Amino acid sequence: MARPLQRAVAALTSLIDNPSVRLSGAASEETLATAVEDRDLASATRVLRLEAEALTELAASLDGAFIRAVDTLAGISGRVVVTGMGKSGHVARKIAATLASTGTPAFFVHPGEASHGDLGMIARIDAVVALSNSGETKELSDVIAYTRRFGIPLIGVTRRAGSSLAEQSDVALILPPVPEACPLGLAPTTSTTMMLALGDALAVAMLERRGFSAADFREFHPGGQLGSALLKVSDLMHKGGDLPLCRLETPLSDVIFEMTAKRLGCVGVLDGDGTLAGIITDGDLRRHLKPELLAERADSIMSPRPKTIRPKALAVEALREMNDKQITTLFVIEADRRPLGIVHIHDCLRAGVA
Template identity: 55%
Template sequence: MTKQGDPMNSVAMSSAVTPGVASALRTVETEAAGLAAVQVCLAGDMAAPFEAALETIAGVKGRLIVTGVGKSGHVGSKIAATFASTGTPAFFVHPVEAVHGDLGMIGRDDAILAMSWSGETAELKGIVAYSRRFRIPLIAITSRPSSALATAADTALVLPRAEEACPHGLAPTTSTTMQLALGDALAVALLERRGFTAGDFRVFHPGGQLGAQLTHAGDIMHSGDRLPIVASGTPMSEAIIVMSRKGFGCIAVVADDRLIGIVTDGDLRRHIGNDLLDRTVDEVMSRNPKTIEPETLTGKAIDMLNEANITALMVVKQGRPVGIVHLHDLLRIGAA
C-alpha cells in the first residue's frame, strides 16, 4: 500500500516498476517540493532581500565573486558561470585558496555572494572578514537566518528548510537544487533588467552548437549569383534548368522584385505530366512560402524547417528575396 505523497500515487506507473525507478521518482518529488517552497518564499519573506541583492549586484562597478565550500562550492561555481555568460562579470573564488593569497583577486569595487546551507562554514570566515574590513558588499545564501554568515551579510537570502532526497538526510540534494534555482533566478532577473539580448549571449558563446544556433541567417545565406530565382511568367522548361543549376531543390518566383511563390521538388512531383514543361512557374508554384529575414537566428530557422518538413528557406528583406538558407548550411556550421 502506498502512502500519501508517495510518487506511486502522483505518477502513472507500470506495475513492473523497478526499485531504482521508484527511488528516482521519490528523489525528483522531494526536490520538486523544495523548489515549490522556494517559490513560496520568493513571493513572501524573500522578496525584499532578493530585490536588494539584485540592486547590489547590478550596481557594482567590478565583478561578482561567488564563494562556497563542498557541494555549495560546486553549485557556486556553476552560478558564477551562469552570471558571466549572461552579462554579469563573475567568477568563483574558493574560500580556502582565498586566505592563501587569492583574496588579492577581490577588489573593492566587487561584491561577494557567499553560499553555505548551514551558514556556519568555518572556511568562509576569512573571506567574510575581508569583505567587512574593506566594506565589500556581501550577499549570503543560507538556510539559517541567525547563522554567522547571515548575520554578517549586508543581504541574506534565507532559503526554507526542506527534506533532503537522501534517505539518511545527509547528502546535499534538495538543498543544492534550491541553491542552484535561486542563483539562476538572480542571474535571469539581472539579464532581463539589463536588456541582455540573444546577440549579446552569442558574444559569450561563440563555440559549439549553441554558438552556431545564435548565428544569423544573413551570415550563412547564399546570395547574388547563387540565389535561385526567376520572374513570374517564366516557362517551367527554363525554371527547371535554373533550379538544377543552382542545386537547392527549389526556386523563388518574383514579380516586381518581390517574392510571390516558390517552386520545390515537391511541386514538380505533384505536377508531373506531359504538359509540365509547357506551364509557367505561376501555375506550379506554392504561394506564401516560409521565409526568414537576415537577422533571424539559425536556431529559429532550424525550428521552421523541422516544423514545415522542408529543406530550405528563402531569406527576404521587405518582401524581396536576398538569399537562401539550406539545411546543409545549418549542418555545416553545426547548428543542426
Template identity: 55%
Template sequence: MNRSSTARAQGKESNDRDILTAARSVVEIESDAVRQLAGCLDAKFEEAVRMIAGAPGHVIVTGMGKSGHIGRKIAATLASTGTPAFFVHPGEASHGDLGMVTHSNVVIAISNSGETSELSDLVVYTRRFEIPLIGITSRAESTLGRRADVALVLPKMEEACPLGLAPTTSTTLTLVLGDALAVALLSHKGFTHEGFRDFHPGGRLGNVLQRVRDIMHSAERMPVAQLGERMGEVLIRMSAGGFGCVGVFDGQEVLVGIVTDGDLRRHMSPDFVDLAVEEVMSPHPQTIAAGALAAEALKLMTESRINGLFVVDSGNDRVPVGFLHLHDCLRSGVY
C-alpha cells in the same frame, strides 16, 4: 521452487522496494522544499538582483565543500546568461586570491550553517573594503546571515539523507536559488537570444541559436530569372545554381515567383522550353527574414515540404538578400 529459492526471491523483491522507497522519498522531500522556497522569495531577493545588476564588475561566488560545488555551477550559469561571474575558493582567497576581489564586484557567499570558518577571511575582507556581500544560508541569525548586506535565507527543511547529515535538500535549494537569481537577472537586463548565442557558440546550443544570415548564401549566389525569360534559359540557370529552384524577379528586382522541380513536372510539354517563365512559376514564394533563427527556417521548410527559402530583410519582405537551402541548415548542425 524450493523454500530457499522462494526466500531469496522475496528478499530481493523487498530490497528492490526499499531502494525505490528511499529514492522516491528523496525526490518528494526535495520537491516539497523547492515549492516552499518559491514562497520565500521576497524583497530581499529583489534587492539582491538589483545589487548584482548595478555592479560594474563581476560577481564572485564562493563556498566550501558541497556549497563550493554548487557555487561553481551558479557562477557558470550567471556567466552564460549575461552576468559576468567566476568562482573563488575560500581557502585560496586566504592565500592571495583576495586580490581578485575589488570594489566593483559583488560577492555571493554560500554556507548552509552560516558559520563556515573558511569563509571568515573573505567575509571580513568584504566588510573592511565595503564590497557588497550577498549571503545564502539557512540561518538568518548566523554570522554570514548577520554580516551580509543581503541575506537570502533558505526555508527550514530536512535533509533528504536519512541520517540528516549529507547535504542534499540544502544543496538542491541553493542550486535552485542560484538559477532563480540568474534567470531574474537575465530578464531584468533584457538578455536576448543574440547574447546567449555569443556565450554559447559551440555545441547544440550554438547550432540552435544560429541566425539565417549566418548560414545563408549571399545575393550573388541566388538562382534568379526575370519575367519574360524563356524556360530553356531558365533551365540552364536552374541547373547551374544547384539549388533545385529559381526565383523570378520583376524589373524592380522584386521577387514575384519561384520555379521548382515540381513546377517543371507539372508543365512539361513538347514546347516547354519556349514557355515564358511566368507561365510555369508558382507565385508568392515563401521567404524568411535574415534575422530569424535558422531553426525557424528549417521548421518552415519541413512543414511546407520545400527545400529552400529566399531570405529577405525585415524592411522589405519582397527584395531578397540571400538564399537558404535545407542542406545549409543540416550542414550547420541545425535539426
C-alpha cells in the same frame, strides 16, 4: 510509513524472526530482491518529497532581502564572484555558470585559494555571493574580511540568521530551517538543493531584469543542440552572388544555366522593380520539357507567390515550413519582398537543425 517500505520491513522481519521458515533458493532470492527494491524506492521517494517540500518553503520565505540581492547584482559594473566550500562550493560553481550563461558575468573563486592569492581576482566593482550552510565556514573568513575592507557588496546564503556570514553580509538570504533528506541529518542534501534553486532564482530574475533574449542566449551557447536550435535563417542563408535569380523576360536557356551554376535546384524570378515574383524549380523544367522550351521566357513556367521566410526567423521554423510544404528551398525576404537570400533544407540539416 510508506506502503513499499512496510512490505520491505515485513518481509525482512519474517525472514529474521522465523528461522524455521525455509523457502526454495529461487523464491528466497526473489523475495529478498523485492524487499530491497521496495526499500530503495521508498528511500528515493522520501528524499524527493522532503526536497520538494523544502523548495516550497523556500519559495514562501522569499521577501525583500531577495529583491535587495537582485538590486545589488544589477547595480554593479563588474562581475559576480560566487564562492563556497565543500558541497556549497560545488553548488557555487553551478550558480556562477548559470549566471554567466544568462547574461550576468560571473565566475567561481575557491575560498581556500582566495587566501593564497586569488583574492586579487575580486575587484572593487564586483559583488560576492558566499554560500555556507552553517554560516561559520572558516575558509570564507578571508573572503568576507576582504569584502568588508574594500566595500565590496556581499550577499550571504546560509541557514543561520545569527551566523557570522549573515551578520557580515550586506544582504543575507536565509534558507528555511527544514531537515536534511539524509536520514542521519549529516549529508548536505536538502540544504544544497535549496541553495542551487535560490541561485537559479537569482539568475532568472537577473535575466528578466536585463531583458536577456533568446538571441542573446545563443551568443553564449553557439555549440551543441541548443546552439543549433537557436540558429537564425540569416545565419544559414546563401546571399549575394550565390543567389540564383533571373528576370521575368529571361530566356529559359539562361535560367537553366543560372540554376546549374548556383546548384540550389531553383531560380527566383524578379519583376521590374526587383521584387520576388515567382520561382522556377528543376521540377518545373521537367514538367514543361518540350523542344521549344529553351526559347520561352522565365515567366511562362514560373510558379507565382513562392514560399518565403524572414531573415530573423529561427532555422528550425524554416525546416518545419519546408517539411510541411514538401519543398526544399525558401527565399528570404523582408516586407518589400526583395530577396535577401535563400535557405536550402540541406543547410538546416548540415547545421544540426532538427
